[in-house]
Amino acid sequence: MADAALIGDAAPAIRPGLGRMALYVLLGFSAGLPFYMFSTVLALRLTEHGVGLVVIGFFAWVTLLPTFKFLWAPLLDRFDVPGFARFWGKRRGWIMLSQLGIFTSMVAMAFTAADQYLAVTALFAVLLAFWTTTLEVAADAWRIELAPTQDEQGPIVAANLWGYRTAMVAAGSGALLVADRAGWDNAYFLIAAAAFLPFPLLVAMRPEEKSGGGRWVALATGIAASFVVLLIVAVLTAAVGWVVLDLAAGAGISSKTNVTPVVLGTCLLPFIIMAAALPKIRSAPPTVWYRQSAAIGPYVDIFWRYSFGALAILAFVSLYRMGDVLALTLSKPMVKSLGYTLTQIGFADGAVALLSSMAGVALGGWLTTRWPQAWTLTLGAVLAAFGNFGFIWLAHQAPGNTALYIATAADQFGNGIAGAVFVVYLSMLVNPRYPGAQYAFLSGFAFLLPRLLAGASGSMQGVIGYDGFFLLSGVLSLAAILFLPIIGRMKPRAPDDETI
Structure with missing residues (x-):
């Protein structure tokens, strides 16, 4: 697309300072709400309707979509949304389309809240995940264009994260409180309306500099075009889903199937492929095409710089x-099975979870500036593991708010510290030449295998029970510590050609 389109979006459609920060609080809020509605909240909803844990585990694979956003992210650079883009520009056009996608998907989930047809529930959950991820891609691109310097980025990033974490409370707590009193359909209607808040604000903004046509004509054209796009995406998603379900049925996979061995084998494939390619990558000269490629060069560079140590790094992350x-x-299904109400879970996921998580993040960020990296990573892994062990402790306590709050606080505090120190570690791994691409790869890979395995969590629980499941999940976090003596001594190779 022409550079003018990008320049138009980068123009100050809103004034720097509080205006941009307020907008990105809303955009973060809008993106954070749907994530919980197709993950944690949906798992509780399915539990309430008697869906087995194996099937609930399968639904966890919906969260894989954000990991693969690089597959369609280039489309947002190449194409405009008709109507919206002509008046508001490329980035805002995609944000507005995504907001319509989030709203319609969540409303559809509200109308099908009885979960009588799980394939339909899965379809709308996938659509919600797709449009939520698309919103994040568009918002991130616009953020970089609005604030090209590091000093400008800091406040907007902070505002965006604050909006996202506030949304975690609203979805994880507010939706459950509403569902307990007024039903799951009203909970999804309410969150859909809240997630749609940035749309009228974007409509009210002034156009990009070279806009043609009127605001209301552009809005009507954009909405009409958007619903055509939404319909096409829904049909394609349904078709792909039908093929996947048909193949799964043909392979004999059902709610009674133990998919853990298959998933574990799938998790090993990336390591096998990368190990096979490493000898060739290690000896590759700087002029070889796959080191110079704009598409795969940044990813090849990780393996060239760290050699076989890259496998240890990827295993660790x-x-x-x-x-x-x-x-x-x-x-959440485990807590519900102990006899806790949605209201009790909602309160625990409210102030308790938010304050504990933010305290953990703050402490983790502070420690990274004072402790050696290996020590902070070790502390994060230990506290995150003890958060998992806390659920085992909770399962053997008489149901009560105090026990639930302690377990929730321990889990969120440990994950807050682990998350903060982990982001710093990943950031230090990247080559300054390719910071965006390499960070996206490393952070995506860090959650790819866990989310694959999460889809088999129901099967695992059926074999080892809740105690065994949370013991295993905590031990797996602790197992990462075994790699620290190896990765702590790793140094990347010096560049052999600065012109790559």
Whole structure:
């Protein structure tokens, strides 16, 4: 697309300072709400309707979509949304389309809240995940264009994260409180309306500099075009889903199937492929095409710089957040099975979870500036593991708010510290030449294997029970510590050609 389109979006459609920060609080809030509605909240909803844990585990695979956002992210750079883009520009056009996608998907989940047809529930959950991820891609691109310097980025990033964490409370707590009193349909209607808040604000903004046509014509055209796009995406998603379900049925996979061995084998494939390619990558000269490629060069560079140590790094990052991801899948169904109400769970996921998580993040960030990296990573892994073990302790306590709050606080505090120190570690791994691409790869890979395994969590629980499941998830987080003596001594190779 022409550079003018990008320049138009980068123009000050809103004034720097509080205006931009307020907008990105709303955008973070809008993106954070749907994530819980197709993950943790949906798991509780399915539990309430008697869906088996194996099937609930399968639904965890919906959270894989954000990991693969690089597959369609280039489309947001190449194409405009008709109507919206002509008046508001490329980035805002995609944000507005995504907001419509989030709203319609969540409303559809509200109308099908009885979960009588799980394939339909899965379809709308996937659509909600797709449009939520698309919103994040568009918002991140616009943020970089609005604030090109590091000094400008800091406040907007902070505002965006604050909005996202506030949304975690609203979805994880507010939706459950509403569902307990007024039903799941009203909970999804309410969150859909809240997630749609940035849309009228974007409509009210002034156009990009070279806009043609009127605001209301552009809005009507954009909405009409958006619903065509939404319909096409829904049909394609349904078709792909039908093929996947048909293949699964043909392979004999059902709610009674133990998919753990298959998933574990799938998790090993990336390591096998990378190990096979490493000898060739290690000896590759700087002029070879796959080191110079704009598409795969940044990813090849990771393996060229760290050689076989890259496998240890990837194994470490895959294990480090494993406990957090696995616990997210079954912690709420387990708590519900202990006799806690949605209201009790909602209060625990409110102020208790938010304050504990933010305290953990703050402490983790502070420690990274004062402790050696290996020490902070070790502390994060230990506290995250003890958060998982806390659910085992909770399962053997008489149901009560105090026990629930202690377990929730321990889990969120440990994950807050682990998350903060982990982000710093990943950031230090990247080559300054390719910071965006390499960080996206490393952070995506860190959650790819845990989320794959999370889809088998129901099968695992059926074999080893809740105690065994949370013990295993905590031990897997602790296992990451075994790699620290190896990765702590790793130094990347010096560049052999600065012109790559």
